[in-house]
Amino acid sequence: MHPAVHAKTRPERPAYIMAGSGETVTYKELDERSNQGAHLFRSLGLKAGDVIALLLENHPRYFEIAWAAQRAGLYYTCISSKLSAGEVEYIVGDCGAQALITSAGVGPVVDELPALLPGVKLFMVGQTREPYLSFEAARAAFPATPIADETAGTDMLYSSGTTGRPKGIKPPLTGAAIDEPNALVMMAQGLFGFTPDSVYISPAPLYHAAPLRWTMAVQRLGGTVIVMEKFDPETTLALIEKHKADVGQFVPTHFVRMLKLPKEVREKYDVSSMRSAVHAAAPCPIPVKEEMIAWWGPVLNEYYAGSEGNGFCFINSTDWLTHKGSVGRAVTSPLHICGEDGEEVPPRTEGVVYFASEQPLAYHNAPEKVAESTNQHGWTTLGDVGWVDEDGFLYLTDRKSFMIISGGVNIYPQELENLLITHPKVADAAVVGAPDEEMGEKVVAVVQPMEGIEADDDLRAELMAFSRANLSHVKTPKVIDFMEELPRHATGKLYKRLIRDAYWGKKESRIV
Structure with a gap:
């Protein structure tokens, strides 16, 4: 149960295909490049238990780096490509990453990072600019055979920060072989019907836990x-x-x-x-x-x-x-x-x-x-x-953190959100509690209309009537506001904290 095994038995089978460009990487290529990457990490002085960080969009080199770290016994921390330089600095520092691999596709933030990350070894994939070194060029100097001391590494990921600053999740390393039994793989086979011949479509960012782990x-x-x-x-x-x-x-x-x-x-x-x-x-x-x-x-x-x-x-x-x-x-x-x-x-x-x-x-x-x-x-x-x-x-x-308490009554926003999203004129919806002098909190629905739908008082009245026809009056919104696009993570999670904070007069914080 490892790409290294399939590189021997099915070397020309595609390990992954990039949907947009069509670039295909076979198991033979993935195995050889991840071996070279593992040698590179050892040359940097990284040993089992050390950490690298990936700050990448869904890039063709993503899996090559992750599997290189896995077979070198490293933790690999995958960071959202949407973060600010300060937020990246926090995660890199908190996880103790000794190397960061990024790409120009992440945007201007990559130019701010070198000054914030002294002592961290900096690499870029694809087009490279100083002070970053080319990851591919550095990797190419090493053999495509396994390192002598292979041992299983794993991901060290951070919570998405929907309710506060992200926390790192660092499971203990086992010290086992790189192809040790994997609980997620067993569930993928037993519960979800994955097979060695499966073709898996992945529409989400690889820096998030579920897409990363399921694809691997x-x-x-x-x-x-x-x-x-x-x-x-x-x-x-x-x-x-x-x-x-x-x-x-x-x-x-x-x-x-x-x-x-x-x-x-x-x-x-x-x-x-x-x-x-x-x-x-x-x-x-x-x-x-x-x-x-x-x-x-x-x-x-x-x-x-x-x-x-x-x-x-x-x-x-x-x-x-x-x-x-x-x-x-x-x-x-x-x-x-x-x-x-x-x-x-x-x-x-x-x-x-x-x-x-x-x-x-x-x-x-x-x-x-x-x-x-x-x-x-x-x-x-x-x-x-x-x-x-x-x-x-x-x-x-x-x-629990999203619960609204209005007049002493506990109200959970999810029920109203689930109702509003079914309306044909609604593309997305979030429900939060806003301050209310009499009730403590009031229910506010923030709606993203479908493209071409006017966000006006007529739509507001229509959605208010729709809510009242389907839910008790306690759960219906007292206010309906509109946003052009809700702050939703690419994995589908809603950054409700940012919407709620606006009603409570708190300074807007970046999405982390």
Whole structure:
């Protein structure tokens, strides 16, 4: 279960294909280039347990660098290409990276970094400018055979920062062989139907945990990854048809945007090759998932988990159709719903979602985050609120940090967001609490209209009436505002903190 194995048995099979350029890298090429990269890292003095950082868009060299680090026993920290120089400086410093690999495609931020990162070895892929060294040229000086002391490294990723400054997640290294058994690969095969012949479509940025880990799992199996440089709904359908993709990982935002294509556009493409459309990262509105299953068939497989790896829930389409709205049953660690006192509550009672995992949380340089996420039983939480039914299926209500308290009533924004996104004139929606003298907080809906729809009082009145017709008055918005585009992470997560802070008069902070 490693690209090195497939380089021997299926050397000419594409390990990945860049969707836009069509550039193809075979398993033989991936193996040789990652071997050279591992030699390069050793020449820089990097030993097992050290850290490198990648600041890249979805670039053809991404996997070559990640696998080089993996087989050299390094941690590889993948950083969002959308961050400011100061935010990159924070992550590089916090994780202790000794080398940074970036590209001119990231933009002007790369020119600010050298002054902020003294002592860090700086490389660029593709077109290079000083003081960066060419990663490809440096790598080419080394042999394409394995280093003598191969050992398994892993990713060290940072939370997306939707509610605050990102935290690094640093799992312990095992010291095992580079092809040691991998739990995600086993789930990819057993739960999601991935095979060595799979063609996997990846529409999301590789710096995020799910796209990075799923694509590398495909390459452990020997499948082919189709890497989209940027998501586009119609292009996604065209790529599925062109490459006969049978598996892929999506977020609900991808589904919404594909469903809102004109019917005649959707019907142009043959997507019948899809056997397993994996989705997670954000709650999927029930009508959206119903429409996707009606369109693609019962191939949607949902999971709920975090980069922290403390728990994993899974549900296939068949079970979902009889438990609509659920994100599944626990697979890896026992699931518990707890009240404010940390004690377990009965089925169908809302509470904080905890997992009784044998794997402790591993937030880097953040013992306070570990402590606040762990209860008296040693169970750990990602901060989500939900409930379980009598069959053990989990239903998420929202994140605890997004709860609105209006007149002493707890209101979770997700329900209203899920409703608004189904309206034909709405492209995206966020619901936050804003200050209110009488009630403490009031419900505010911030809507991104569909292209060509006027953001005016008529639309505001239409959406207000739509909300009141479908939800109790307590949950309906008191204010509806409009934004040209909501601040949403490319993986689908909404930076609700930035929207909420604007209503509370807080200085806007950069998305991290």
